[in-house]
Amino acid sequence: MKALQRLFEISWRNVFRNKRRSLLTLLILVLGSSGLILVGGFFENLLEGHREQFIHSQTGHLQVNRAGYFQKGASAPLDYLLADVGRLRSEIEAEPGVKFTVPRLKFGGMASTEETSIAVLVVGTEARAERRMGAVKAANVDHGSTRIVAGRDLDPSDGLGVLLGKGLAEALGVGVGDGFTFLTTRRAGAIEGGQMRVRGIFETIAKDFDDHAVKMNLEAAQQLLGAPDQVHSLLVLLDETSRTVPVRDRLQGGFQAAGRGLETLTWEEQGLFYRQSKDILARIYAVIQLIIGVIFLFSIANTVNMALFERIREFGTMMAMGNGRGTVFLTIFAESLILGILGSAGGIAAGLGLAQVVSAIGIEMPPPPQSSSGYFAMISVTWPLIRETAAISLAATALSALWPAFRASRFRIVQALGYV
Amino acid sequence: MKILRAEKLRKEYLLGKCRVRALRGLDLDIHSGEMVCVMGASGSGKTTLLNLLGLLDTPTSGAVWLQNRPTQNLSYREAARLRSRFLAFIFQSFNLFPVLSAFENVEYPLLFHPLPSRERRERVWRALEAVGLLDAASQRPDELSGGQRQRVAIARALVTRPLLILADEPTANLDAESAETVMAAMRRLNLEHRTTFIFSTHDPRVVHHATRVVEISDGVIPYEGAAATVRNILEKRLSK
Numbered sequence: 001m002k003a004l005q006r007l008f009e010i011s012w013r014n015v016f017r018n019k020r021r022s023l024l025t026l027l028i029l030v031l032g033s034s035g036l037i038l039v040g041g042f043f044e045n046l047l048e049g050h051r052e053q054f055i056h057s058q059t060g061h062l063q064v065n066r067a068g069y070f071q072k073g074a075s076a077p078l079d080y081l082l083a084d085v086g087r088l089r090s091e092i093e094a095e096p097g098v099k100f101t102v103p104r105l106k107f108g109g110m111a112s113t114e115e116t117s118i119a120v121l122v123v124g125t126e127a128r129a130e131r132r133m134g135a136v137k138a139a140n141v142d143h144g145s146t147r148i149v150a151g152r153d154l155d156p157s158d159g160l161g162v163l164l165g166k167g168l169a170e171a172l173g174v175g176v177g178d179g180f181t182f183l184t185t186r187r188a189g190a191i192e193g194g195q196m197r198v199r200g201i202f203e204t205i206a207k208d209f210d211d212h213a214v215k216m217n218l219e220a221a222q223q224l225l226g227a228p229d230q231v232h233s234l235l236v237l238l239d240e241t242s243r244t245v246p247v248r249d250r251l252q253g254g255f256q257a258a259g260r261g262l263e264t265l266t267w268e269e270q271g272l273f274y275r276q277s278k279d280i281l282a283r284i285y286a287v288i289q290l291i292i293g294v295i296f297l298f299s300i301a302n303t304v305n306m307a308l309f310e311r312i313r314e315f316g317t318m319m320a321m322g323n324g325r326g327t328v329f330l331t332i333f334a335e336s337l338i339l340g341i342l343g344s345a346g347g348i349a350a351g352l353g354l355a356q357v358v359s360a361i362g363i364e365m366p367p368p369p370q371s372s373s374g375y376f377a378m379i380s381v382t383w384p385l386i387r388e389t390a391a392i393s394l395a396a397t398a399l400s401a402l403w404p405a406f407r408a409s410r411f412r413i414v415q416a417l418g419y420v
Numbered sequence: 421m422k423i424l425r426a427e428k429l430r431k432e433y434l435l436g437k438c439r440v441r442a443l444r445g446l447d448l449d450i451h452s453g454e455m456v457c458v459m460g461a462s463g464s465g466k467t468t469l470l471n472l473l474g475l476l477d478t479p480t481s482g483a484v485w486l487q488n489r490p491t492q493n494l495s496y497r498e499a500a501r502l503r504s505r506f507l508a509f510i511f512q513s514f515n516l517f518p519v520l521s522a523f524e525n526v527e528y529p530l531l532f533h534p535l536p537s538r539e540r541r542e543r544v545w546r547a548l549e550a551v552g553l554l555d556a557a558s559q560r561p562d563e564l565s566g567g568q569r570q571r572v573a574i575a576r577a578l579v580t581r582p583l584l585i586l587a588d589e590p591t592a593n594l595d596a597e598s599a600e601t602v603m604a605a606m607r608r609l610n611l612e613h614r615t616t617f618i619f620s621t622h623d624p625r626v627v628h629h630a631t632r633v634v635e636i637s638d639g640v641i642p643y644e645g646a647a648a649t650v651r652n653i654l655e656k657r658l659s660k
Contacts (some may be wrong), residue, residue, distance in 0.1 A: 006524075006527075006528070006531050010517065010519060010520065013519035013520075014519055017518070017519055313513070313515060314515070314517060316515075317509075317511070317515040317517075319500065320474070320476055320503065320509050321503070321504065321508075321509070321528070321529045321532075322500045322501065322503045322504025322505070322529070322532060323500065323504075323532065324496075324497060324500055325496065327532075412477075413471075413476045413477070414471050414476050414477045417476070417511065417515070418467075
């Protein structure tokens with residue numbers, strides 16, 4: 001034990017034997033590790049912002065529908081209506097982790113003015129619950145997920161007063177207080193219509209949604225569709241996004257056990273764009289990690305090799321005194337590992353500090369794809385990110401030491417002792 | 421008591437495309453308590469001989485017997501274990517670990533021996549005392565003179581209480597005064613502790629410290645004998 005301790009002490013002291021060289025290597029490790037933290041934290045923040053905006057403007061954490069609605073509901077939405085909604089909401093809201101539910105009734109129709117007609121998606125919802133859901137701010141956005149950009153939010157007394165998505169309002173050429181004609185097909189097949197009035201104009205992160213969406217009070221939507229007390233979905237909002245899967249499993253388990261014919265989908269299952277974005281960023285980050293890892297590998301291998309040739313006679317002396325090849329190997333390996341530990345700790349500390357500074361200032365970002373509003377990005381440092389960064393620098397240092405340490409441990413003693 | 425025996429020791433190696441015969445069938449016995457000087461010119465085979473006797477290298481043919489045990493078929497691990505237990509080395513360039521203090525350098529070989537830490541520390545202090553370096557215990561090699569460094573190396577060799585200490589040109593990098601101090605320290609340890617030494621040199625001024633001199637030339641031993649006799653021969657050679 002004492003021998004191992006002393007070997008580690010020798011390695012520790014050897015790390016600082018050539019201060020300039022070791023500091024240069026440490027600098028590379030610190031810059032690389034802090035760079036990984038910043039880039040990874042930036043990507044994490046992008047995804048986190050996008051995720052929360054998506055959840056709070058469109059899907060909730062979970063969505064409970066009639067089984068099959070997610071796959072086939074678009075072609076026959078009226079076949080997938082949920083009944084006895086009040087009881088279902090009470091059951092879901094009693095589940096630990098669930099904050100509240102938002103009912104939604106979605107159906108298509110045609111919005112027309114004197115100038116144009118546009119196919120629209122009507123979202124019938126409860127104004128208060130919708131407001132509560134959309135008011136939640138993501139970490140990097142200074143407004144709620146659904147932003148009223150003109151007029152006011154829905155009021156339960158609005159009747160056929162509606163909110164239009166920003167893109168749709170522009171396409172129809174209408175503003176707050178203006179009216180337009182709306183037509184849809186009722187459940188029984190009859191055409192129903194009415195004169196709607198614009199109470200407000202909203203904007204979410206999804207431009208595609210904003211270009212087609214009309215929000216109106218649930219009760220008025222149910223009357224238009226001829227489906228009183230029925231909805232397509234209940235959006236479930238949780239206290240923590242991280243609880244999504246466990247709550248889904250419990251709810252779905254209960255529904256299945258009772259044979260209710262319901263399906264519970266997570267926000268991620270519905271968020272194709274989020275999943276694609278996440279995959280792309282993960283690939284980009286993996287390439288960056290690989291490049292930095294290779295830089296680590298070569299710079300540390302260079303340091304270890306230079307140190308090795310300066311000290312061949314030392315290793316010969318160790319072996320002459322009866323040290324085994326493993327001891328020589330361990331001494332060199334430990335030196336690299338010390339460099340790796342110091343470098344990654346320094347890099348992570350520097351990365352955390354820089355993340356604070358960058359987050360305090362914010363990085364002004366343009367609107368992302370399919371979105372209409374820009375935002376200020378920050379750096380979100382997570383434990384997995386720290387662990388990955390530490391693992392990369394430690395793995396690179398360990399790998400870079402393997403060959404030199406093996407070579408040194410295989411020196412012939414007399415050659416090592418006679419090395420000049 | 422015979423502690424080491426070299427029998428028909430031959431060592432050949434390639435230097436570029438040339439085959440060098442460093443040792444050509446050499447016989448040598450070392451007895452406990454001796455202080456043997458291996459003397460010869462540069463390239464005569466002194467270092468090769470000490471490397472073979474110290475189990476640092478293997479002969480092309482012939483054998484080295486350590487305490488009547490053959491060593492020619494030992495594995496690396498077995499040879500390392502024998503070196504650690506029975507042998508110690510003093511090198512021409514001291515070969516101290518520059519990041520360790522004098523105390524830590526002397527302590528180093530003991531770390532691989534199963535000793536209680538108190539006994540280990542006591543042995544280190546006694547070894548430093550034996551070479552007169554108690555005051556320099558906390559100093560690192562670069563803070564010591566050449567003579568002091570070589571005395572630290574002697575203490576390091578002494579501390580494991582080896583059967584035999586092999587010193588390859590221990591005074592080659594020292595001035596005359598330091599060389600005399602180092603050789604005197606080795607001789608005192610030889611007399612007081614009965615430590616057996618083999619040292620190589622090409623410097624006739626240090627021969628008088630030996631009890632026996634082995635002359636080596638072109639890989640063979642043309643002469644060996646008591647140090648006093650050899651001294652007379654050397655003096656005659658020098659006077660011619």
